[in-house]
Amino acid sequence: MRRLENYRHTIAACHTGYISQAIVNNFIPLLFLTFQASYGVSYGMLSLLILINFATQLIIDLLAVKLVDRIGYRPLAVAAHIFIALGLVGIGTLPELLPPFAGLCVPIVVYAMGGGLTEVIISPLVEACPTDKKSASMSLLHSSYCWGSVLVIALSTGFFALFGIRYWKLLSLLWAIVPLLNAVYFLFVPIFTLTQRGESMKPAALLKSRVFLLFILLMLCAGAAEQCISQWASAFVESGLKVSKTVGDLAGPCLFFVLMGTSRVVHAKTDGKVRPVLYLSACAALLTGGYLLTALVKNPAVALCGCALCGIAVGAMWPGILSLAAAKIPNGGTAMFALLALAGDMGCAAGPIFVGGIAEASSLGMGLLAAVVFPFALLLLFLFLSPLKKH
Secondary structure, three states, rough: OOOOHHHHHHHHHHHHHHHHHEEEEHHHHHHHHHHHHOOOOHHHHHHHHHHHHHHHHHHHHHHHHHHHHHHHHHHHHHHHEEEEEHHHHHHHHHHHOOHHHHHHHHHHHHHHHHHEEEEEEEHHHHHHHHOHHHHHHHHHHHHHHHHHHHHHHHHHHHHHHHOOOHHHHHHHHHHHHHHHHHHHHHHHOOOOOOOOOOOOOHHHHHHOOOHHHHHHHHHHHHHHHHHHHHHHHHHHHHHHHHHHHHHHHHHHHHHHHHHHHHHHHHHHHOOOOOOOHHHHHHHHHHHHHHHHHHHHHOOOOHHHHHHHHHHHHHHOOOHHHHHHHHHHOOOHHHHHHHHHHHHHHHHHHHHHHHHHHHHOOOHHHHHHOOHHHHHHHHHHHHHHHOOOOOO
């Protein structure tokens, strides 16, 4: 089997990997109402499906460190995409072959395994490529998730408008082609590693490092700040602007992903021109302002501008923090990326729940106002991080 030699193929495969992850994270939620109508799935069952997805990814995040050391990046990259493809195929077939709820749970576990592996291995694969501008490469990589999300929402909405929602199973099978082809692509691309076998820090050593614990807190807050606004954007737009669900999805999460993707491209262009910590500190300050604008201003149109500001400001956080961690802890290796992914995923889950709990007790505006604690914490943490040198 002849392997490709240019590392650009590795980067292209990694970009497609994040697009594959965007497919499962954004296509399935579009079908929640369809699941209710077709299979009698309650809101409680839908919440359980989300929890199953989240819990599976967290477990894979924890296991990934030892899996990479024992199996290697290439087999896991191929397996991750096969899991995603099988999950999408299963969503379109298993509910008719098994009891409907079980037929939804099984493929969600399968594609969540692929999503968890993708989250852990894709970033270190790109970071290890022999590129000159690491931070730029990381920002462009994570922008692929945003553009993939926009693509999935827009194309799926268009497909349903043209052919009807009754053909959602066919669309699920069509989306499975993307990760399947990328699994084949990963068989041929060159694979680079951050450290030689045995040279990277062990999880126990990382957790004893104050610098690494600071990055853990940064990822927790970044994940929470991103998902608080993105998960509640559609509901906020619908309730504030009094528009339909379709318009709410396009003006809410779809617009958010467009702006977040644009922000990551802009961040890539600034690599080497602005100090990373200074740039991310400015983004944290802007994000804090966006949250306050969204939560405190009563004019719906101005509040929507606050949501847009949040999308622009939060875009650089996740890739920027990962690149900073790789620079500050150069021998962190796969364990570092896996634990940071775990922290980010925990923030992604906890943030929206935090907002939802306060919104239920008071209002959505109050929930978003309380969530300003996450971007403000980011700003304070970056001030602590600025004087630190390589660990």
